[in-house]
Amino acid sequence: MKKLINQVDDVVNEMLDGMTAAYPQYVKRLEGLEVLVRAGGSDGKVALISGGGSGHEPAHGGFVGKGMLDAAVAGAVFTSPTPDQVYEAIKAANGGKGVLLVIKNYTGDVMNFEMAADMARDEGIEVEQVVIGDDVAVENSTWTTGRRGIAGTIFIHKLAGACAEAGGGLDDVKRIAEKVIENVRSMGMAVDACTVPAAGKPSFDLTEDEIEIGIGIHGEPGTHREKISTVDEISDKLLGKILDEGIYNSGDEIAVMVNGMGGTPLMELLVANNHISKVLADKGLKVYKTIVGNYMTSLDMEGYSITLLKLDDELKKYLDAPADTPAFVQQ
Amino acid sequence: MSSRIYDCIVKINETIQTNKDFLTDLDREIGDADHGVNMARGFNAVIEKLNADDADIGGALKKTGMTLLSTVGGASGPLYGTAYMEAGKVVQGKTEITKEDFGEMLRVAIEGIQKRGKAEKGEKTMLDSLLPAYDVYMEKINGGEDLLGALEAACEEAEKGIEYTKTIRATKGRASYLGDRSIGHQDPGATSATLTLETIRDFLKG
Numbered sequence: 001m002k003k004l005i006n007q008v009d010d011v012v013n014e015m016l017d018g019m020t021a022a023y024p025q026y027v028k029r030l031e032g033l034e035v036l037v038r039a040g041g042s043d044g045k046v047a048l049i050s051g052g053g054s055g056h057e058p059a060h061g062g063f064v065g066k067g068m069l070d071a072a073v074a075g076a077v078f079t080s081p082t083p084d085q086v087y088e089a090i091k092a093a094n095g096g097k098g099v100l101l102v103i104k105n106y107t108g109d110v111m112n113f114e115m116a117a118d119m120a121r122d123e124g125i126e127v128e129q130v131v132i133g134d135d136v137a138v139e140n141s142t143w144t145t146g147r148r149g150i151a152g153t154i155f156i157h158k159l160a161g162a163c164a165e166a167g168g169g170l171d172d173v174k175r176i177a178e179k180v181i182e183n184v185r186s187m188g189m190a191v192d193a194c195t196v197p198a199a200g201k202p203s204f205d206l207t208e209d210e211i212e213i214g215i216g217i218h219g220e221p222g223t224h225r226e227k228i229s230t231v232d233e234i235s236d237k238l239l240g241k242i243l244d245e246g247i248y249n250s251g252d253e254i255a256v257m258v259n260g261m262g263g264t265p266l267m268e269l270l271v272a273n274n275h276i277s278k279v280l281a282d283k284g285l286k287v288y289k290t291i292v293g294n295y296m297t298s299l300d301m302e303g304y305s306i307t308l309l310k311l312d313d314e315l316k317k318y319l320d321a322p323a324d325t326p327a328f329v330q331q
Numbered sequence: 332m333s334s335r336i337y338d339c340i341v342k343i344n345e346t347i348q349t350n351k352d353f354l355t356d357l358d359r360e361i362g363d364a365d366h367g368v369n370m371a372r373g374f375n376a377v378i379e380k381l382n383a384d385d386a387d388i389g390g391a392l393k394k395t396g397m398t399l400l401s402t403v404g405g406a407s408g409p410l411y412g413t414a415y416m417e418a419g420k421v422v423q424g425k426t427e428i429t430k431e432d433f434g435e436m437l438r439v440a441i442e443g444i445q446k447r448g449k450a451e452k453g454e455k456t457m458l459d460s461l462l463p464a465y466d467v468y469m470e471k472i473n474g475g476e477d478l479l480g481a482l483e484a485a486c487e488e489a490e491k492g493i494e495y496t497k498t499i500r501a502t503k504g505r506a507s508y509l510g511d512r513s514i515g516h517q518d519p520g521a522t523s524a525t526l527t528l529e530t531i532r533d534f535l536k537g
Contacts, residue, residue: 053404076372078363079404107504108406111447115400115409137508144507198368199355218363220508 001200003300008197012054012074019061023326026065034074034081035089036061042070046164046173047093050102050157051086052109053078055196055299056217059154062327068161069102069325070095077196077299078218080108086116090125098126098170100177102156104149105133128170130177132156134186134307136241137214137223148216151259151296151307152184155319158328162321176318180309185245187238188305189222190215190261194298213237217261217298217305231268232275238306239279248308250284255319257307258290262297264304269293272304289319295327333383334426336391339534340381344374346530347523357519361506366407366519373403373411386426392419406504407520410444410457417443430478437465448503455501455513457520460492464528482532489525496521 005011012034019036020029027036035051050060051073060072071093075081090099099120103113110131117127133147160177168176190212193202196219203219206212211234214222228234248254258273260266269292280287288311296305311319323330333341347354347370354367377398385391392415400412418436422428428436441461450456452463464485471481496518501507506518 075404076365076369079365079369080406080408082401082404082408084401106406107448108404108408111406111409112404115447139510144510145503145505148508196364199359199364203359203364216505216508218505220363220505221512 001195001197003195003197005197011197012076015054015057016061016074019326026324026326027061030088030092033088034085035071035092036064036074037071037089037092038064038066042093042095044097045070045095046097046168046170047071047095047099048102048157048161048164048173049073049086049089049093049099050153051075051081051089052104052106053080053218055194056297058294058327059296060157063154063157063161063325065323065325067165067321067323067325067330068157068328070164077198080106080112083112083115083119086113087119090116090120090127091123094125098128100160100164100170100173101127101129102153102160102177103129103131104153105131105146106148107145126170128174130156130174130181132181132184134181134184135216136185136187136245137216148220150186150188150217151257151305152180152186152309154257154295155184155255155307155309156180158323159315159318161323162318166321176314179315183247183310183315184307185242185247186305186307187241188215188217188259188261188303189213189234189238190219190301190303191228192263192302194219194262194301196299211303214241215301215303217296219298219301231272235272235275235306236279239276242306242308243283248283248285248310251286253286253288253311253316254280255309255311256280256287256290257295257309258292259296259305259307260294261301261303261305262294263300263302266293269304276306288316334386334391336388337381337383337385339531340391340395341378342534343527343530344378346526347371347374350523350526354519354523357517357522360516361501361509361513362519363505365405366523369403369405369407370411370523373399373408376402387423388425388428389419389421389423392416392422395419406448407523409447410520413443413447414440430472430481433478433482434465434469434472437461437468441465450503453499454503455496455499455506455518455521456503457518457524459496459518460489460521460525463492464489479532479535482528482535486525486529486532489521489528493517493521493525
């Protein structure tokens with residue numbers, strides 16, 4: 001394993017301190033905890049909190065700031081944060097108007113965040129939660145733990161965050177988050193695996209000409225492996241599966257995210273988007289906004305995911321609202 | 332002099348540390364390659380937190396559970412944390428336990444795991460080792476067997492449970508994303524749960 005780290009056990013701690021050193025105007029760290037909150041606090045508004053294992057940077061700490069999150073809780077790499085950490089984040093971010101937890105659908109995340117929510121409710125804090133599962137690579141049935149939460153989560157941060165910033169109540173902010181969840185779908189792939197520092201070796205092995213379609217953001221296996229083809233052909237497959245959901249129809253307005261997994265150059269993401277935009281136009285879908293970049297990564301994994309979000313006037317308003325965070329700025 | 336419960340938890344820690352890479356490798360096959368790493372981090376913290384002379388079994392288990400809960404993360408943290416905390420509740424203040432006590436500890440620990448994880452038998456989880464182990468344990472003590480004898484039988488069932496997890500597909504946790512591809516692999520959680528029971532057995536054997 002070759003990585004730019006010091007001690008394996010110090011990675012998350014040093015990453016968080018590196019964040020606060022770089023962006024003191026946006027975030028501060030709760031002392032002794034793996035929690036970033038807004039530098040200026042969150043008084044008088046509904047607080048939006050997300051988090052999860054580390055290794056997905058800039059998610060989630062990079063989205064703490066005006067118009068998006070109020071706090072982000074970082075666990076060990078690819079491991080859900082513990083209930084006590086989430087509980088402290090809830091207490092710190094609570095501005096008196098209630099707290100919404102944005103949880104990616106993984107067994108560990110849901111359990112830890114739910115335990116924290118129970119603890120906070122016992123203290124009289126109003127806490128609601130939403131669980132996002134946007135990854136269409138996973139069969140959504142009683143036979144699985146449900147779809148995984150991947151890059152679509154960023155749209156919740158943006159839109160529900162804008163609603164909270166505009167003074168929306170907890171019910172409203174939760175309703176917007178749920179509306180995003182209903183209308184957002186994603187699918188990803190990997191050209192090569194990532195290496196978790198503590199594990200020291202790649203989380204799976206692909207041969208020289210092999211790719212994994214439907215990969216998760218923790219190196220969880222996807223739907224299948226196949227021989228590498230052109231990025232246009234790969235995008236067709238990912239988009240095909242997303243469009244099969246039947247929620248994006250000709251004439252609909254959509255937002256698109258082409259998200260890098262961490263080890264893929266922006267050049268390749270833009271090459272991918274060139275074709276994606278044409279395919280969507282051919283289907284009669286109107287692309288209202290496109291976001292290309294590394295937003296929900298998987299350490300050094302090479303690959304990308306495509307996310308579509310169907311919009312209406314209300315969602316467009318919150319998508320267009322300003323945001324000012326370390327990883328996402330919009331005037 | 333250190334207490335019996337402290338010594339027992341020290342042994343469990345040793346087992347976890349020894350099997351750290353093994354558990355992580357099992358998790359790499361069907362999960363996210365962190366089970367051994369996470370459990371090892373948690374038990375390191377447990378040993379730091381416990382007082383060697385603390386003889387209150389319930390208190391020590393509660394502290395163990397709380398520490399696991401705040402240091403392990405993932406799904407194992409809440410599951411093992413809950414299990415130890417629940418087991419501790421039924422023997423609060425006790426410095427010795429009977430075979431009936433141990434049965435009750437197993438029962439409430441398993442109940443806690445089921446409540447938190449919303450899982451049943453046959454979903455390729457630690458319950459596939461723990462549930463049959465508990466059933467046999469109760470059968471044996473009701474038939475007059477002593478704690479160690481019953482636990483020996485329970486460990487055999489837990490081992491069979493691990494083998495059983497190889498034959499089924501996962502429907503809970505990250506392994507469920509694999510569908511049929513999870514068949515053929517043993518469940519890391521069932522493995523660590525069985526290792527825990529076996530360590531307690533070996534400790535009681537002295």
